[in-house]
Amino acid sequence: MDLAIETNGLTKKYGSLTAVNKLDLKVQRNTIHGFLGPNGAGKTTTMKILVGLLKPNEGTVKVLGQELHGSKNGGVLKWFYEQADSRLSIGYMPELPKFPKHLKGAELLDIYGQMYGMTQQQRKEQIPKLVELVGLKGRENDLIGKYSKGMQQRIGIAQTLLNNPELVILDEPSLGLDPVGMVEVREVVKEIAKEGRTVLVSSHLLFEVEQICTHVTIINRGTALVSDTLQNVSGLLSGPAMLHVEVAKISNTIVNAVKKLPCVTSVVQTGDTLRIQMETHEDMRAQVSQEITRSGGIIVAMSQKTSNLEDVFIQLVSKDQGGKPQ
Ligand SMILES: Nc1ncnc2c1ncn2[C@@H]1O[C@H](COP(=O)(O)OP(=O)(O)O)[C@@H](O)[C@H]1O
């Protein structure tokens, strides 16, 4: 597996509090990986370790193939300098970034670009593209102080992309945004992953992760409870799926053919609708529709009911806390 991020037994303590506890986080390249957990779960701490801003107490961290041994190797600062090349391939947006209000959006990007060592020509080419990508075209010469929270977050995302990083780490990019702002940020996150980038995005909001991520790690009390593709995690604790299919020209032949499918446990017919209880939570819509069509039916509508990520998240986190709320 080609990993952009790999931690093993990662542990970070603040005094007696263990914020990250033997965390194994594996992020495959070219995925949008949701890092999901309630407030205080250890998301920000983990991300700061990944970008070299915090030193772990224990464990190993590999980012874009480069290993960082925080405690053994002379600490974060040594790593910080030694791994300059790999850090230049990482874009990072901290939680609730604050930018100088007296700067214009484009000026901010220009200053960051200079810090990255970009030439004037490179900045001239790159900045307008980024401004457009994050939906701030036409507003780039307004003062950041006049930007909405959502626009500030989006200029923050543009800043993470200046050096065209392979890996982008975004810490709760839609924190504190209104619903419209959240949608806009989500669209930008999806967009930046398109060019072969890996995106690790943290959130305490399930629906957000569900809408943008291909993979998800659920973290609670510093430990990963589950980590897999979004589809597998969503289906993990769900019972078997149920299919509702509306069929024109329904007949006993169709009903019996569906009943005989190995993935089907029972079929209930009400008028033109079949309620098909599946044996697994996997998506068997293709097989079922093929069988119905083969038996002479015409599918008018089909829907599948499975439990969503929210069910899984609540079940996992409450089980981890002995069923008690935090
Ligand atoms: N600088 C700090 N000093 C002491 N405790 C901290 C510090 N930063 C975070 N914590 C604690 O560590 C835990 C994890 O925090 P954090 O990584 O910010 O979680 P999340 O980002 O998931 O909300 C929390 O209990 C938090 O209170």
Ligand SMILES: [Mg+2]
């Ligand atoms: Mg946080």
